[in-house]
Amino acid sequence: MVNNLQIDFTILLDLMGTFAFAISGIRLASGKHIDWFGAYIIGLVTAIGGGTLRDLLLDVTPFWILDGKYFLTTAVALLATLLFKEKLFKWGSTLFLFDTIGLGFVTVVGITKSIDAGLPFWVCIIMGTITGSVGGVVRDIILNEVPLLLQKDIYALACVAGGGVYFISKYLNFPSGVTEIIAVTTVIVFRLVAVKFHIHLPQLQPISDKLNDE
Amino acid sequence: MVNNLQIDFTILLDLMGTFAFAISGIRLASGKHIDWFGAYIIGLVTAIGGGTLRDLLLDVTPFWILDGKYFLTTAVALLATLLFKEKLFKWGSTLFLFDTIGLGFVTVVGITKSIDAGLPFWVCIIMGTITGSVGGVVRDIILNEVPLLLQKDIYALACVAGGGVYFISKYLNFPSGVTEIIAVTTVIVFRLVAVKFHIHLPQLQPISDKLNDE
Amino acid sequence: MVNNLQIDFTILLDLMGTFAFAISGIRLASGKHIDWFGAYIIGLVTAIGGGTLRDLLLDVTPFWILDGKYFLTTAVALLATLLFKEKLFKWGSTLFLFDTIGLGFVTVVGITKSIDAGLPFWVCIIMGTITGSVGGVVRDIILNEVPLLLQKDIYALACVAGGGVYFISKYLNFPSGVTEIIAVTTVIVFRLVAVKFHIHLPQLQPISDKLNDE
Numbered sequence: 001m002v003n004n005l006q007i008d009f010t011i012l013l014d015l016m017g018t019f020a021f022a023i024s025g026i027r028l029a030s031g032k033h034i035d036w037f038g039a040y041i042i043g044l045v046t047a048i049g050g051g052t053l054r055d056l057l058l059d060v061t062p063f064w065i066l067d068g069k070y071f072l073t074t075a076v077a078l079l080a081t082l083l084f085k086e087k088l089f090k091w092g093s094t095l096f097l098f099d100t101i102g103l104g105f106v107t108v109v110g111i112t113k114s115i116d117a118g119l120p121f122w123v124c125i126i127m128g129t130i131t132g133s134v135g136g137v138v139r140d141i142i143l144n145e146v147p148l149l150l151q152k153d154i155y156a157l158a159c160v161a162g163g164g165v166y167f168i169s170k171y172l173n174f175p176s177g178v179t180e181i182i183a184v185t186t187v188i189v190f191r192l193v194a195v196k197f198h199i200h201l202p203q204l205q206p207i208s209d210k211l212n213d214e
Numbered sequence: 215m216v217n218n219l220q221i222d223f224t225i226l227l228d229l230m231g232t233f234a235f236a237i238s239g240i241r242l243a244s245g246k247h248i249d250w251f252g253a254y255i256i257g258l259v260t261a262i263g264g265g266t267l268r269d270l271l272l273d274v275t276p277f278w279i280l281d282g283k284y285f286l287t288t289a290v291a292l293l294a295t296l297l298f299k300e301k302l303f304k305w306g307s308t309l310f311l312f313d314t315i316g317l318g319f320v321t322v323v324g325i326t327k328s329i330d331a332g333l334p335f336w337v338c339i340i341m342g343t344i345t346g347s348v349g350g351v352v353r354d355i356i357l358n359e360v361p362l363l364l365q366k367d368i369y370a371l372a373c374v375a376g377g378g379v380y381f382i383s384k385y386l387n388f389p390s391g392v393t394e395i396i397a398v399t400t401v402i403v404f405r406l407v408a409v410k411f412h413i414h415l416p417q418l419q420p421i422s423d424k425l426n427d428e
Numbered sequence: 429m430v431n432n433l434q435i436d437f438t439i440l441l442d443l444m445g446t447f448a449f450a451i452s453g454i455r456l457a458s459g460k461h462i463d464w465f466g467a468y469i470i471g472l473v474t475a476i477g478g479g480t481l482r483d484l485l486l487d488v489t490p491f492w493i494l495d496g497k498y499f500l501t502t503a504v505a506l507l508a509t510l511l512f513k514e515k516l517f518k519w520g521s522t523l524f525l526f527d528t529i530g531l532g533f534v535t536v537v538g539i540t541k542s543i544d545a546g547l548p549f550w551v552c553i554i555m556g557t558i559t560g561s562v563g564g565v566v567r568d569i570i571l572n573e574v575p576l577l578l579q580k581d582i583y584a585l586a587c588v589a590g591g592g593v594y595f596i597s598k599y600l601n602f603p604s605g606v607t608e609i610i611a612v613t614t615v616i617v618f619r620l621v622a623v624k625f626h627i628h629l630p631q632l633q634p635i636s637d638k639l640n641d642e
Contacts, residue, residue, distance in 0.1 A: 029364070031420030037371055038364030039418045057480075057490055062271055065337050123493050137570070142351070144360045146572045150457070150466030157465055204467045204509075206459030243578070245634030251585055252578030253632045266485075276485055279551050356565070358574045
C-alpha cells in the first residue's frame with residue numbers, strides 16, 4: 001500500500017516536471033511566428049531532450065519509446081497554454097516551482113539510471129546534469145538564442161550540487177529513498193535560494209581573439 | 215522481373231529524395247559566405263540528418279554507413295548547383311516536387327524500419343516524422359535560422375498524416391505494398407494541397423515571460 | 429621502454445589537443461555574457477563533442493565515460509584562461525599550433541577507432557573528420573554563430589586529406605606507426621600551409637530561393 005503510494009507520487013513528480021518543462025518551451029516559442037504544431041515540438045524537445053541524450057549516451061532505449069505519457073503531457077501543456085494563457089501568466093511562480101521540482105526529480109532519475117548502468121560516480125553526476133539541462137539548451141538553440149543556461153548557471157550547477165549530495169549521502173549509507181529525497185531537495189533549495197538572492201557566478205570577460213586571426 | 219523493377223523504383227525514389235533534400239540545403243547555404251565544402255556538408259546534413267537520428271534512437275547502424283550512395287548523390291547535387299544554377303532556378307517546381315516525393319518516401323521508410331524494430335504504432339509515426347523532418351531542422355540550426363518547420367507546419371504534419379493513414383490501411387489488412395503507396399501519396403497530397411491553398415495552423419501568440427523574470 | 433615512451437607521447441598529444449580545443453571554446457565564449465560554468469561547458473563540448481558523436485554513430489561507449497582526464501583538462505583550460513588571460517593572448521600562435529596538432533591527432537584516433545569497428549575506408553575518413561570537426565561546429569551553434577568551419581573549410585578538409593593519406597600509406601603496407609605519423613603530419617601541414625597562404629575554396633554564390641517561395 002505504502003509502496004503503491006510511493007510509485008504514484010514518483011509518477012506525479014515526473015508528470016509535473018514534464019508539464020513544467022514543456023510549458024517553458026512553449027512560452028519561449030510564443031510570439032516568434034511559430035505555429036501550434038511547432039510550439040508542441042519545442043515543448044516536447046524541452047521536456048524529453050535531456051533524457052533522450054542521456055539514454056543515447058548510456059546506450060539504452062530512449063525512455064519515451066516505452067511510455068506515451070510524455071507526449072500526452074506535452075499536448076496537455078499546449079492545450080493549457082492556448083486555453084488559460086492569462087491564468088498561466090498569473091501562475092508564474094507556481095510554474096517556476098513545478099519547473100524546479102521537475103529539475104530535482106529528473107536529475108535524480110538520471111543519476112539512478114546511470115548507477116544501474118554501472119558508471120563511476122562522477123559520470124552519474126554528469127548524466128544527471130545532462131538529463132536536467134540539455135532539454136532547455138536544445139530549446140534555446142532551436143529558437144536561435146544563446147542558451148540561458150550559459151548565462152545564468154544556477155540551473156546546471158544546481159544539478160551538480162544535487163548529484164554531489166546524492167553520493168555523499170550514499171557514501172554515508174543512508175537508505176536509498178532518503179538519499180533520493182535529500183538530493184532532490186538539494187537541487188530545489190539550491191536553485192530557489194540562488195534565484196531568490198540573485199546569486200550567480202561571474203561572467204567571463206572578453207578575451208582578444210587573436211587565435212582566430214592567425 | 216517485376217520484383218527487380220520494384221526495387222529499382224524504390225532506389226530511384228530514394229535517390230530523388232536525397233537529391234532534393236541535398237539541393238534544399240545547398241540552396242539555403244548559398245549567399246551566406248559559405249564555401250563549396252561547407253555547402254556540401256549542409257547538403258549532406260539535410261539529406262541524412264533525419265535518418266541518422268532515427269537510427270541512433272532505434273540503436274541500429276546508421277543507414278549511410280552501409281551505403282555510399284547518399285554521399286555521392288549529395289556530391290552530384292553540389293555539382294549540379296555549381297554547373298546549372300540558372301537552370302535549377304527554372305526547375306524550381308520540379309525540385310519542390312522531388313522534395314515532396316522524397317518526404318513521402320523517407321517517412322514511410324522510417325515507419326517500416328520502426329515496425330521492424332518492434333515499436334508501437336505511435337512511436338513508428340514519430341520515427342517517420344523524425345526521418346522526414348529533422349534534416350531540415352538541423353540545416354536551419356546550423357545556418358543560424360529559426361527552423362522553417364516550426365513556422366510552417368505543413369512539413370512535419372504531412373508526415374504525421376501519412377503515418378496515421380499507414381496504420382489505418384494496415385489495420386484494414388491492405389497488402390503492405392498498397393499500404394506504403396497510400397501512405398506516400400497521403401504525405402505528398404497533404405503537402406501539395408496545403409502549400410497550394412496556403413493552409414496553415416494558427417501561430418502561437420506572445421505570452422508574457424514573467425516565468426523567466428522570477 | 430620505447431613502448432612506454434610512445435604511450436606517454438600519445439597521451440601527451442591527446443591532452444594538448446583537448447586543452448587547445450577547450451581553450452578555443454572558452455575564448456569564443458568570452459565577452460558574451462556567459463559565466464564561468466557556462467564557459468566550462470562550452471570548452472567541454474568543443475573538446476569532446478566530435479568524439480562523442482563518433483562513438484554514438486559507432487555504437488561504442490563514449491570515450492570520456494571511461495576516463496576523467498578530458499573533464500580535468502578542460503577545467504585546467506578554464507583556470508588557465510582566468511589566471512593567465514594576458515599571457516594566453518601572447519601565446520596565440522602556440523595555441524594555434526596545439527589546436528592544429530590536436531586536430532591531426534584526434535582525426536587519426538577517429539580513423540583507427542573506425543577501422544577497429546570494421547568499417548570501409550571512406551566511412552573511416554568521415555569518422556575521422558567528424559571527430560576533428562564536430563566539436564567546433566556544436567560550439568558555434570550553441571554560441572549562436574554560423575559555424576566557422578563552413579566559411580573556412582581548411583579545418584574539415586585537412587581531416588579529409590589526412591584520412592586519404594592514411595589509407596594510401598596503409599595500402600602501400602607502411603607500418604601502422606609510420607602511417608599514423610604521416611597522416612597526423614598531413615593534417616597539420618595541410619592546415620598550416622592553407623592558413624599561412626590564405627588558401628581557401630570559393631564561396632557559394634547566392635541562388636534565387638524560388639524553391640522556398642512555391
